[in-house]
Amino acid sequence: MERRFSDMSQEELRQEIADLTEKAQKAEQFGMVNEFAVHERKIIMAKSYMINPRDFGPGELYEIEGDPENTFYIQYMNGVFAWGYRRNQAGVKVTEESEEALPISMLGQKIENK
Known part of the structure; x- marks a missing residue:
């Protein structure tokens, strides 16, 4: 098993x-x-x-592994999943659903909010 x-x-x-x-x-x-x-x-x-999920938090923005065109904005964490939405380079939400979950290993470098 x-x-x-x-x-x-x-x-x-x-x-x-x-x-x-x-x-x-x-x-x-x-x-x-x-x-x-x-x-x-x-x-x-x-x-x-x-990866330690405590290293990620709400309001943070990350690159997405395998999706260089978008970033991921974290709304909240639940275990090893970051819940939030994708944003394009202009900062516009591109996720059709109200939110999506990504495993934290898919998150790349943290981006400083501008």
């Missing part, structure tokens, strides 16, 4: 990320796109549990 990421130590998380990375590479090599995507999402979640 698989253990939850929240129950794993930092070393166990590192090993799990290494295992998932290997599985993702194999899935990519064999053209198994869906399986590759599942492993990639699990890696993102595992990495989130290696």
Whole structure:
């Protein structure tokens, strides 16, 4: 039975990320796109549990890994998820929903609010 990421130590998380990375590479090599995507999402979640959520807070703005056109404005935190919305380079909200959640490992460098 698989253990939850929240129950794993930092070393166990590192090993799990290494295992998932290997599985993702194999899935990519064999053209198994869906399986590759599942492993990639699990890696993102595992990495989130290696980051302290207290380092993030409401009112902060971050770059988004894999989305250089937008930034992410945090409205509130819930565990390893930052809830808020995406903003474009002009500072306009681009998220259609009132809010979305991103695992904190998807957040890049903090941007100083202007």
